[in-house]
Amino acid sequence: MSETYTFSDPRLSTLDGFRVEITSEKQRADVILDRPPLNVISMAARDQLRLVFEALDEDERVRIIVLSGMGEHFSSGGNIKGFMEASPEHVSKLAWNIAAPSRCSKPVIAANRGYTFGVGFEISLACDFRIVSETCRYALPEQKLGQIPGSGGSARLQKIIGVTRTKDIVMRSKRIAGKTALDWGIATECVADSDLESTVDALVDELLEFSPLAQRTAKKMLNDTDDAFLTTAIELEGLNYSRLRQSEDFREGVEAFHEKRKANFTGR
Known part of the structure; x- marks a missing residue:
């Protein structure tokens, strides 16, 4: 409502x-x-x-x-x-x-x-x-x-x-x-x-099914690299990937994948 x-x-x-x-x-x-x-x-x-x-x-x-x-x-x-x-x-x-x-x-x-x-x-x-x-x-x-x-x-x-x-x-x-x-x-x-x-x-x-942290990261990365050189965009993508690698949401996503269940993302 x-x-x-x-x-x-x-x-x-x-x-x-x-x-x-x-x-x-x-x-x-x-x-x-x-x-x-x-x-x-x-x-x-x-x-x-x-x-x-x-x-x-x-x-x-x-x-x-x-x-x-x-x-x-x-x-x-x-x-x-x-x-x-x-x-x-x-x-x-x-x-x-x-x-x-x-x-x-x-x-x-x-x-x-x-x-x-x-x-x-x-x-x-x-x-x-x-x-x-x-x-x-x-x-x-x-x-x-x-x-x-x-x-x-x-x-x-x-x-x-x-x-x-x-x-x-x-x-x-x-x-x-x-x-x-x-x-x-x-x-x-x-x-x-x-x-x-x-x-x-x-x-x-x-x-709503996706990680809010991953969504925010993807949006900012794509906006920031829209007018960047390809090499710069690839570098920023790698840095953001590495940062998300440390997130609780990524850990939850991997565990949910292997356990064949729906992930419960919290945005952390």
Whole structure:
């Protein structure tokens, strides 16, 4: 049974256009964009989303975080008027705020359906897994405003699909369907719209079976080596492997394997 998450930080006493729920028995937190009908993400919400992910990262009750949107659309993007009202200094921090899911040590799943535009796409790209429905449409439409993506969208996308396809999306404000996103490696999985929630639920259950320590280590290692030389990445992989070799979870995993039973990982 999920319940409303309560934050101690007074800056999160009233959330702007989204809500957070926790399901303790599943060790799961849900960050749900909830400003119908298009779940526009305000400037204030960007600041709060960073604080929320940082708080959830520190909460020992939470193992997995799911980011989703209410209704037919994940998010049509940001509040356009807000860009003109914000100071240049504030705008310069947008990418740091939206990168919060990537910095979070825990697995973060984005559940995308319908419009997933602008900052909605960018924050999804900062997540570890993107489960999309067949109705999902990804886009970075900033060129239509005489702008470029400002929260890491083009940079992350280029890492995933290369410069040619990224130029096609960014410079033409092109919309990419969920199936195409899967084929291009943007999406982790593409499912029927009616199956989106159950597919995300199944992924949460699957991730909970693994060692939380190994999960955190894998996420950080992969993020840290994304732009590293191959030799550096291999060296860091070996060092992290050696560190986990000393963990209680690895010992439990080996013993469970030989005893043909389910491992009981504790994150130590």
